[in-house]
Amino acid sequence: MKNVMRRAFAAMVAMLMMCVSFVALPSSAMADTxxxxxxxxxxxxxxxxxxxxxxxxxxxxxxxxxxxxxxxxxxxxxxxxxxxxxxxxxxxxxxxxxxxxxxxxxxxxxxxxxxxxxxxxxxxxxxxxxxxxxxxxxxxxxxxxxxxxxxxxxxxxxxxxxxxxxxxxxxxxxxAPAPSQPSQPTEPSKPSVTGRVITPGAWCKKSEAGEKGVSKTGEQYVCAYHDGNKIPHWYPAN
Structure with missing residues (x-):
């Protein structure tokens, strides 16, 4: 009789665990909708x-x-x-x-x-x-x-x-996608300056502070600090 009662209790616990697992599923399935x-x-x-x-x-x-x-x-x-x-x-x-x-x-x-x-x-x-x-x-x-x-x-x-x-x-x-370039120049090209091609507004190295560069469209930029920022950025040279 004791063995029968133990098996019945074990079966009841197993069914309870299945119910708990089943109840826990919907919250996960409903996430990130x-x-x-x-x-x-x-x-x-x-x-x-x-x-x-x-x-x-x-x-x-x-x-x-x-x-x-x-x-x-x-x-x-x-x-x-x-x-x-x-x-x-x-x-x-x-x-x-x-x-x-x-x-x-x-x-x-x-x-x-x-x-x-x-x-x-x-x-x-x-x-x-x-x-x-x-x-x-x-x-x-x-x-x-x-x-x-x-x-x-x-x-x-x-x-x-x-x-x-x-x-x-x-x-x-x-x-961000690179800006599209016109097939024919609509204005005289701007003079280039010594320096590499840079991304306007991007961070630059502290060792590059004061150096100049040009954007893909020819504008002149300088690596400089601004408003107390500890990291220099590429700002317009003018």
């Missing part, structure tokens, strides 16, 4: 801020104001259970992004404006972590978010603080 969306990355060469948005109209508006489009930073899920909040500091014109509701609320208390959910972090995909870095010497553009561990390590080596994981994407990024 609605497909993916591209997250655009733009850069303000005057302030040093990187800005991230899923809205192509917002991207195009900023590039029309002189921001540099740097391409797709990562791909985000259209929907998940983990929102990433977008904050704005009206005093210095800077943005900040976090999936920490406590950090969001703390910033609101000290004067930041909550601009809503910018995008979502993946519930289940851990193949595309984005890293967060902080520049303690910058008032604007003090945070950077990137998939690229080389970019993260370069900033940390230059004095930024590694603040660890920011959120998760569901796909990698891609660089």
């Amino acid at each position: 609605g497909g993916v969306r591209d997250m655009y990355r733009v850069y303000n060469p005057n302030s040093g801020e990187h800005f991230y948005t899923a809205d192509s109209n917002e991207r195009d508006h900023l590039t029309g104001l002189g921001w540099k489009y740097e391409g797709i930073g990562w791909k985000a899920p259209v929907k998940s259970s983990v929102p990433v909040y977008r904050m704005y500091n009206p005093n210095v014109g800077d943005h900040h992004y976090t999936m920490n509701a406590n950090e969001r609320d703390m910033l609101v208390r000290v004067g930041w404006k909550y601009e809503g959910i910018g995008w979502y972090s993946s519930d289940t995909n851990r193949a595309y972590p984005l890293y967060r870095q902080y520049n303690p010497n910058a008032k604007v553009g003090s945070h950077n978010y990137t998939l690229n561990t080389n970019e993260r390590d370069m900033l940390v080596h230059a004095g930024w603080s590694d603040e660890g994981l920011a959120w998760y994407g569901v796909g990698g990024g891609s660089a």
Whole structure:
């Protein structure tokens, strides 16, 4: 009789475990719904801020104001259970992004404006972590978010603080396409200067500070510091 009771109890436990496993499946199956969306990355060469948005109209508006489009930073899920909040500091014109509701609320208390959910972090995909870095010497553009561990390590080596994981994407990024060139020149070509071909607004090495370069379209640039940034960038020479 005892053996029969033990077998019955074991069967009941097995059925219970099957039920628990079955109940746990839907939350995973429902994660990251609605497909993916591209997250655009733009850069303000005057302030040093990187800005991230899923809205192509917002991207195009900023590039029309002189921001540099740097391409797709990562791909985000259209929907998940983990929102990433977008904050704005009206005093210095800077943005900040976090999936920490406590950090969001703390910033609101000290004067930041909550601009809503910018995008979502993946519930289940851990193949595309984005890293967060902080520049303690910058008032604007003090945070950077990137998939690229080389970019993260370069900033940390230059004095930024590694603040660890920011959120998760569901796909990698891609660089902005090169500007199209006209088949026939519409104006006299600009004189070249000594120096390599560079990407306007990109970072340059400290050892290159003061050196000149040219863009693919012939504009002259110089590697220089701006607004207290610890990393020099390629700025227009004029």
